[in-house]
Amino acid sequence: MTDATAARLDRDDPLAGYRERFVGSEDSLVYFDGNSLGRPLRVTGDRLARFVEEEWGGRLIRGWDERWMDLPIAIGDELARITLGAGPGQTTIGDSTTVLLYKAMRAAVAARPGRAEIVLDRDNFPTDRYLAQGIAAELGVRLRWIDVDTSAGVTADQLAAAVGPDTALVVLSHVAYRSAWLADMPTLTAIAHDAGALVLWDLSHSVGSVPMQLDAWDVDLAVGCTYKYLNGGPGSPAFVYVAARHLADLVQPVQGWIGAADPFLMGPDYAPAEGIRRFLSGTPPILGMLAMQDMLALLDEAGMPAVRAKSEGLTGYAVQLAEELLGPAGVELASPADPERRGGHVTLNHPLMQAVTAALWQRDVIPDYRDPQGLRLGLSPLSTSYAEVRVGIEAIAEELVRAD
């Protein structure tokens, strides 16, 4: 493959035109970290400035009654429709991913009294593991760990062997943060349900790049990040999905006024709100949920199937180029070769990758590095071009030679 291949792929890409809507797409910088922090859209800065002048400054406290109080669930519903395959009333923007995972885990364990085990895998994202450890200690439940091949994920057989009558909750990531392994969500969910357990899916590394059907797949709970493929900006608030059938029974422990049945009654006792609002605690972070609306509109316009097709195209091209240009140097693919089982990023292993990543940053090629030896290419579908993939992987080849 030559540069002409990248040019042809970009020419034939029906979504190529979206790239110029992002800040900085005119620069020569090669950005492979859209799965850690998505680029802002060009319209976002103006949206924020206008919000300050017109909504915050103009409406002041009235903004809560007029629009902001409903915004977490209004955006949640849009996010659910566009990216989650879920109906309204089950999703809200809330706190950080960590805090929402905490609330969801706590609520789920409490909903399975008499069951004393949380099942999860050793390669899940650190926050998920740390939270589960803390919750296990505070509630006196056990953790059952599944060992996984770090270039893959939890298999159906592994999960079936791990769950049982004592399993309260299974915690899994839809796309693994290192390998990009794409879990079979409907199959794994059904296995947990067969054991009478609930499942909490962490969607942080999939939402906005991998389509899903949470309602049809009978998912119980899910939490996801909005600053990766949803371009909400650094530290933008996360979302939580709770299936409608569970909403009356799941209660989370951080009881704040916004999650109370009548927030303005300010009465003596807390009673959780009907519906998904019960998963809120404090005043919704309105400023932080503005930017993600621009990206959701873009994903809606492009359509998630087309976004996924572009994502598979980008990761497939990266895998091919890596084999051709980096394979001879001993670089190994640490992500699934099968595009059906691969999320939106590609991880390439080599003992020198930490040094290579540092050298690449110096020349404005920005991948990420994850221990023990993985260089991670996050290829955000709407803001990444095939030419960028080509230039970036050639740079990796050069830096591998230099670091050797």
Next chain:
Amino acid sequence: MTDATAARLDRDDPLAGYRERFVGSEDSLVYFDGNSLGRPLRVTGDRLARFVEEEWGGRLIRGWDERWMDLPIAIGDELARITLGAGPGQTTIGDSTTVLLYKAMRAAVAARPGRAEIVLDRDNFPTDRYLAQGIAAELGVRLRWIDVDTSAGVTADQLAAAVGPDTALVVLSHVAYRSAWLADMPTLTAIAHDAGALVLWDLSHSVGSVPMQLDAWDVDLAVGCTYKYLNGGPGSPAFVYVAARHLADLVQPVQGWIGAADPFLMGPDYAPAEGIRRFLSGTPPILGMLAMQDMLALLDEAGMPAVRAKSEGLTGYAVQLAEELLGPAGVELASPADPERRGGHVTLNHPLMQAVTAALWQRDVIPDYRDPQGLRLGLSPLSTSYAEVRVGIEAIAEELVRAD
């Protein structure tokens, strides 16, 4: 007193010039809700737009290493120096006020093993009460409630009678959200300490308008809101202060990667970070902590003693005008008459106040209403003029006549 009095007070006000730095100060709207949502500064919209273009869009993921990772504690240190009377390394911007109160309560109760009681008052803000109820239920500790005169707060005698060898934690508000009662923080803290208990102060309704000396007053923990007198924007993230002497021993339960000793190690087990970072859980909400920096700079420029003097001037003027213009209609002052015991707002009780508040909003006079019959005048010192107070209270007088 006549309009000329207001004009003279504004003319003599050394801080009068600050008002024009806020969005909308040129409008005729009378804003009495700066204690619920402070006005944005004129520089804030541009700061946000520039952040999107230059920092988020320009630095992308590199922004974390370069500046954002340290920002919660850097802003926390500034906030501590300017408004809390506290040295560095003890304060961080974090989650919502509710979530930080939850973490602080949980950490404090765990630090007093063998003590099974949380002491708080029935007039504390609903979130504080609801959280304590939830935590009491989950940890099996008791709540000991102090009944207070709703136009006052917890007295030294009341607290001394309530605490004892079984008290783990006392939860108090520095300024009461309804009455504006300003608690005697050093005295009450000492009483709790004499019983061996820790104290958690909720500073939401005081920070940025009432000076304090958390270090000198030997405070243990404090949490406060940044969208009231710190003008951080709707739902901006809150802050938590933990005295340096407690930092090694206090551990909060929401164990996320950012609060871990080495966030990028991503190892198998959670160990809390040294220092105040252990109170963080998820990725810091950077976009949400931009605006408050503009207000902190303004408070630093004006100086908290001058801000407090202006605040006492405004609330004193409001109290005088209310007596003169509203007293004959049966309006009662529900805030302390003594300015030394009064925070930055004034609450006026009358059976018709709910209807009066609604009518005032229709004519662009914006106070707040709190059950059972309180109209609340939040007089943010740097963005409120004496003329505004005069116009607003005259409007209340007119609407009281109309509603009667």
